[in-house]
Amino acid sequence: MSIQDQRKLIEAIHPFGLLSKQRMDALMQKIDIAYYPSKTLLISGSISSIAFYIIIKGSVTEYIDDEVHNVYGAGDSFDADALIYGNTKAKFIVEEDLICYEIKKDDFLDLMQDKHVQSYFLQDFITRHKQLKDYDAQSELSPFLISKVSDIFLHVACVVEANESIHSALERQEELGAKVIIVKEENGYSIVTDTDLRKKVLLGDNNLGKDISTIATKGVIAVEINDFLFNALLLMTHNSIKRVVVKDGTEIVGVLEQLDLLSYFASHSHLVAVQIDKAQKMDDLKAIGHDFKNLIITLRAKGVKVRYITKLIAALNEKVYKKLFEMSVPLELRDKCALIVMGSEGREEQMIRSDQDNALIIKDGVEVELFREPMMRLNGYLLELGFPKCAGNVMVSNEFWRRNTSSYKTLIGKWTYNMSDESVRNLSIFLDAKCIAGDCALLYELKNYLHTVFHARDDVLAHVAKAVLNFETPLSLFSGFVIEKERNDKLDLKKGGIFALVHGIRTLSLQYEIKATNTIERIKELNNIGVIDKTFATELIESFDTLNAIRLKATLEAKSVDEGNSINPRNLEKNQRDLLKDSFKVINKFKKFMSFHFHLNMVV
Numbered sequence: 001m002s003i004q005d006q007r008k009l010i011e012a013i014h015p016f017g018l019l020s021k022q023r024m025d026a027l028m029q030k031i032d033i034a035y036y037p038s039k040t041l042l043i044s045g046s047i048s049s050i051a052f053y054i055i056i057k058g059s060v061t062e063y064i065d066d067e068v069h070n071v072y073g074a075g076d077s078f079d080a081d082a083l084i085y086g087n088t089k090a091k092f093i094v095e096e097d098l099i100c101y102e103i104k105k106d107d108f109l110d111l112m113q114d115k116h117v118q119s120y121f122l123q124d125f126i127t128r129h130k131q132l133k134d135y136d137a138q139s140e141l142s143p144f145l146i147s148k149v150s151d152i153f154l155h156v157a158c159v160v161e162a163n164e165s166i167h168s169a170l171e172r173q174e175e176l177g178a179k180v181i182i183v184k185e186e187n188g189y190s191i192v193t194d195t196d197l198r199k200k201v202l203l204g205d206n207n208l209g210k211d212i213s214t215i216a217t218k219g220v221i222a223v224e225i226n227d228f229l230f231n232a233l234l235l236m237t238h239n240s241i242k243r244v245v246v247k248d249g250t251e252i253v254g255v256l257e258q259l260d261l262l263s264y265f266a267s268h269s270h271l272v273a274v275q276i277d278k279a280q281k282m283d284d285l286k287a288i289g290h291d292f293k294n295l296i297i298t299l300r301a302k303g304v305k306v307r308y309i310t311k312l313i314a315a316l317n318e319k320v321y322k323k324l325f326e327m328s329v330p331l332e333l334r335d336k337c338a339l340i341v342m343g344s345e346g347r348e349e350q351m352i353r354s355d356q357d358n359a360l361i362i363k364d365g366v367e368v369e370l371f372r373e374p375m376m377r378l379n380g381y382l383l384e385l386g387f388p389k390c391a392g393n394v395m396v397s398n399e400f401w402r403r404n405t406s407s408y409k410t411l412i413g414k415w416t417y418n419m420s421d422e423s424v425r426n427l428s429i430f431l432d433a434k435c436i437a438g439d440c441a442l443l444y445e446l447k448n449y450l451h452t453v454f455h456a457r458d459d460v461l462a463h464v465a466k467a468v469l470n471f472e473t474p475l476s477l478f479s480g481f482v483i484e485k486e487r488n489d490k491l492d493l494k495k496g497g498i499f500a501l502v503h504g505i506r507t508l509s510l511q512y513e514i515k516a517t518n519t520i521e522r523i524k525e526l527n528n529i530g531v532i533d534k535t536f537a538t539e540l541i542e543s544f545d546t547l548n549a550i551r552l553k554a555t556l557e558a559k560s561v562d563e564g565n566s567i568n569p570r571n572l573e574k575n576q577r578d579l580l581k582d583s584f585k586v587i588n589k590f591k592k593f594m595s596f597h598f599h600l601n602m603v604v
Contacts, residue, residue: 012574013054013077018116032102040094049082051102058098063091070581075574080121083108147229152264154246154254155179162213166201169212179255182245183216190216220245225253232256262312276319285320285385293352297556306548307520314348318436325437328378336366338435338442346432348518352555355390356382357429359401361408361442368404375402394429405442412450419463427464431506432517451513465507465598468591471495475584481569490566493551497587501544504594519544540590543583550580
């Protein structure tokens, strides 16, 4: 290996690539090359570390309490902690004859004076994981970071006086076509959203002659017209809101919606959402369908997180479903049923269109057979638009998933007391259900019934939870990953990590009666009620993001949806391999948590 190649290898290892030219020149003069035969014990509790190791060839296994904790292969490095803290609980044993670079202890500690090196190696898992993500994506972020609020379409702001009547304010909102009502108070502004109207007027005191200020939520979250769109997105994310008010100095000039913000980075227009709303026939929707993949590719290229991409796709798919529902179901039947989506669509985690998972809930007393033809039509439309047929036949065209409320309650009872694999699978599917058209109160009734049935049923919950152990996490002795020779040296991201996390969090949410369906929202709720601490919750969210980001890239490159779950870790960049290893470690930690929480070792 030439000096130039050696330098490239060192610079490819974060954070050494951030060193100044002078520091890198000095470092290259001090690096040695060493050889260690197989079975050599490099570091342990009784053998102090003498260097920071960077592997050229071979592998090293790290053991903690005689369990494999990590496996390091070509391009990997270890162990900064043993040098910084002077001791370790781990053992590092050479698995395959090792050729490596060594940065001697004193030289490494001298490097720790550099702020980039210090900040990286002294951080906890979460910060280090985020820093690796930022480093991996930084070249793709610039277009996203430099766009400003002034570059995007803003919805008109409906601003009314505090003493204006509710009725008058609603008339003004309708006239302007505004999304929300902004109320000008003596000391600032407040806001009236659809939620306020539903809770405080429709379900509360519906006296429309009262002042609009009586139902307003105090305070508005605003962003300046010349601020960066990235900051607007952070503001929405931090406050868990879907819109921000836009100001030019003290004057309100519009409202920025989250869906518009994300759509902007896909096409700098809002044609996809608008075209769905305006579609009158199937050909209109078919023409739009081709834009979805390009939209995802563009968003990803601009550095938008996977969680936001999937939320955008879920919002657009929901618009499609609603439009098809209107095309398929006669007007007089639309308020007598609830169309629901389940699985990844229900969790708002779907990427490229995968198998359909949908069902219909019909109001008691209404003839179920009336919906057979409309649902056959709806299913046919979905197939035409590229929503694949569900392999398990979980679709509205299947009468099993097209029944009235009472029948669903009977079904839930069977799932609860018959813990067969099929029952657990169907229960899991239904737990992710989200209503997208019709009378959504029908789904809320069933969800409440389901939680009532499961209340304090730890014995049943343990059987449900046990599925998190169905698949092994693919971390082992082959360069850190377990790969399948029969699948071209690939590993399955869904089975190896995503399923365990999604299903485990879903089961915990059932136990604690959490109504959210999105995995990240469920994790946050579990943290809020103290089931998991903030650090662990953040680790789970970061790991889930990483697994989905790698999966999305693979899906976009795959010839079929199923192929998108499989990746060859050797084809990943060094930083991505490190992120993937970190994520799998967190998955193993979560499995241990679930095993302890539900006593899974006792479940037959």
